[in-house]
Amino acid sequence: MSTQMSPGVQTIQDTRTSPVDVPLEPGDHERFSHYVEKDKLTEAMVMGTPVVALCGKTWVPSRDPEKYPVCPECKDAWENLKNDDDE
Numbered sequence: 001m002s003t004q005m006s007p008g009v010q011t012i013q014d015t016r017t018s019p020v021d022v023p024l025e026p027g028d029h030e031r032f033s034h035y036v037e038k039d040k041l042t043e044a045m046v047m048g049t050p051v052v053a054l055c056g057k058t059w060v061p062s063r064d065p066e067k068y069p070v071c072p073e074c075k076d077a078w079e080n081l082k083n084d085d086d087e
Helices: 038-047 072-086
Strands: none
Touching: none
């Protein structure tokens, strides 16, 4: 078996950016995206009112949650809620 590449074959380096390449603001490494009731989140984003996440954190949402990992406590609480509904 030959390890020589066929004519016309080349190696391509993937240079797309990943979410890790997004510039972070100070303190971002401590942030998570949290689970909140959708209607309350919409109101909070428009009115600037605080919301309470499933994990108990209270804050005024202002950043894109897609940039952050999901809060492990919120994720566990959400999964437990879903499992309770299945029973």
